[in-house]
Amino acid sequence: MKVERFSSKEALYDRAVAIITQVKNDGATTFGLATGGTMEPLYAKIRETNIDFSESLSYNLDEYVGLSATHEQSYAYYMQQHLFQYKPFKASHLPNGLANDVVAEAAKYEDLLQQQPLDFQLLGIGQNGHIGFNEPGTSFDSLTHLVELEESTRQANARYFDTIDEVPTQAFTMGIQSIMRAKCILLLAVGEAKHEVLKRVLASEYTEEVPASALTKHPNVIILTDLQEEENS
Ligand code: GLP
Secondary structure (H helix, E strand, C coil): CEEEECCCHHHHHHHHHHHHHHHHHCCCCEEEECCCHHHHHHHHHHHCCCCCCCCCEEEECEEECCCCCCCCCCHHHHHHHHHHCCCCCCEEECCCCCCCCHHHHHHHHHHHHHHCCCCEEEECCCCCCCECCECCCCCCCCCCEEEECCHHHHHHHHHHCCCHHHCCCEEEECCHHHHHCCCEEEEEECCHHHHHHHHHHHCCCCCCCCHHHHHHHCCCEEEEECCCHHHCC
């Protein structure tokens, strides 16, 4: 894992844009994308570039169960608002939050991913170490599946909803194995709330209790963070 530390968020996000541009110029056509507050400044910056995804394919990490693509808190809506309406892809995929058969939907999404291996995967990280919605304890062998969200994850994401009761209790997520198949992974860990869990990953802990620690075994991971070296003890 290559770790790059930034004291300026501006510089961190500029670097993220530069990496994505480079990966694309090097021939990447399939991009795994992520949502969350961490990605908002990144997508805002990408919108200002002349990067063209019109021949690329996108696959999002996760989606809430029970929310339609037009629901303002769905990840489909988030992607439309922050990126796709400005930078359309040839085709963009997310799990269908309204699928009747959730098991079949997860299998269908995993099939798609296996047909089109990801050249690149963008990741945020949850305070408990989750990547996508892979909560602590998820098998490193997991494929796309349905998850019961942890209370702490629902609380962390409640800021986007009017009340905690509106936060879905389930989600679809790519599995750890699905994520690990990507050729290149870029993880952004920004803000103090992410520092403790990032320190565990950087200390090379390798445990299913910290889902992001699977990345320590991936050959091509870049982590961009505002965690400084001296804080890393
Ligand atoms: C959410 C998403 C993750 C995201 C993480 C951090 O629950 N499912 O994909 O990376 O939590 O979100 P944020 O960037 O808002 O802190």
